[in-house]
Amino acid sequence: MIIKKFTGKTEAEATEAAKKELGNGLVIMNVREVKKKGLFSFLSPKQIEVTAALEDESPQRSVVNSLNRTEASGAGVGTAKTVSMKNSTENIEKKLDSLQTLLESQLNSRPVDANTEKAAEAQKEALDSEAEAAVEKQEEKEDEQNPEQDKFIRLLYNKMLDNEMDEKYVNSILEDASKTKKADLPFDYLLANIYQKMVLKFGKSEGITPAEDGPRIVWFIGSTGVGKTTTIAKLAGKYCVEDKKKVALLTADTYRIAAAEQLRTYANILETPFRVIYTPEELQTAIDDYWDCDYIFIDTAGRSHQNAEQLEKMKEMVGGLKRPEDYQVFLVLSATTKYRDLQKIADCYGKIAKFELIFTKLDETEAVGNLLNIKLYTDAPIAYVTCGQNVPDDMEMFNPQKTVKQILGGKE
Known part of the structure; x- marks a missing residue:
């Protein structure tokens, strides 16, 4: 294991220096502000020091x-x-x-x-x-x-x-x-x-990243009841309110009227476009119509991982896009689900697309070992975690250090 410190005027500059020496596989362990030592140190600007491990x-x-x-x-x-x-x-x-x-x-x-x-x-x-x-x-x-x-x-x-x-x-x-x-x-x-x-x-996830040309299309998939729609609302709130980005909300969940209406309500509050889609052709039309958006979030029906027919329809929907390089897929999982069931869910949804992970309901369990279990099982990065129903507050980027500390018995 290599552990080294790098400094720069900004965190991005220090991280870039670390990547040049250690490569992209590094993990940032710590970030802090430092100041040069010496008699005239007060004249020197502060620098950012990152500790990187590989x-x-x-x-x-x-x-x-x-x-x-x-x-x-x-x-x-x-x-x-x-x-x-x-x-x-x-x-x-x-x-x-x-x-x-x-x-x-x-x-x-x-x-x-x-x-x-x-x-x-x-x-x-x-x-x-x-x-x-x-x-x-x-x-x-x-x-x-x-x-x-x-x-x-x-x-x-x-x-x-x-x-x-x-x-x-x-x-x-x-x-x-x-x-x-x-x-x-x-x-x-x-x-x-x-x-x-x-x-x-x-490891580390970059989360949702902007597309080089046009909107970043983001799919949210997962079983019933894990909190996909609420998770979408939290992320949409962050990008619309905090980052001042333009977001369109689509739903392919035509099975549950309540879920579609819930997302429509969030869209109205955020004053952002909303549309229900039924076919891959309608999805492509919606993407073309909302091409001026920064992000397009797509909610999907909560499929049972044991229902092969429903999963095949979802695969057709995801695979129907003209430019697959423009989309990201996030598998939303509940932290309260048993590891054996998480394995089966990941195996089934892995047949649809390569995905990253979002864990919900961390506030409903004290055991967080499943986060590392499923990360090692799927090799999929964990991007976000949620810990409550408040929109958009109860959501954050995944913090490996915090989670490892909990697994080893430390307090939050």
Whole structure:
């Protein structure tokens, strides 16, 4: 993993410098305003510093392997380790806030029950199964020297399962972290390592982006009752009121009169065009008529992912556009849906088009592990999350850092 800082006059300038060096696959971990030091620093303009991270399998460039090589050299071990750990965790600890204190206090106060012991044994087997015999022997020796580290990993394991993360992904993440586990490493290093890896797994979404020519056509698909229409209203309110953009609202939901009327009401409030469409030909006509808009949002009927005929009709509608490069598709999912059902929904809608994700109803659940589950299952970026019915307030761009903190047991 590569973690570096870049500065510029603006956040965009600093981010661009990071992309030039690390590529587009980076994740911005932290953004802050900095000022030059020195006697006449007050004369210098403030700059923006971004901390960027990039998953890198190259042992020559990873933070962990750099630390291991320093230890192996036998020279300046304590100093090098302290500097490396500080550089890699400084900004991450700020994101975690009181998470480390919370976990350590639970380590000292929470009794280990039978279920915890059983889960811990399962975790140990998962971690040991793929290690070579020599590595296993060394790890067992180090574990004996510091059993508190095992308790710490065990607690994180249970926190992730409590947040309904799939055990397969939990084992994979903790197994990666265990490769860097040393007897004398503090908890904050292990915590920061796990946190970084999880944030990078979420990646980053740009959300709805403007089209190069004409309007950006945005489809919203998903099962019944997940909140598609309300989500569209929230986004339309943001673009119309806050960004002063011209938005047209279309609905292909001809099954539920109430849904169409709800969207029509929002359109009237926002003073934006509205139309009901029944066929791909009517859709193309509407797009031509509203070509001067910046965005065209299209609501769709809440299809059952088990109804193949309805899904095929939706596929025909989406595929009927003349310029498919102009549209984006967002699959709207409820955070309260079971992971097994989310998998089936994603599989079915994946046959319609490539999509990004929007999660709704985060205010109705305390377990957010499914967000990472479905991200890893589909490899589709999460763009937005909603947490209430208020239009347009209860919606925001997805924040990986905030979600990872919750999964690991931290408070919002």
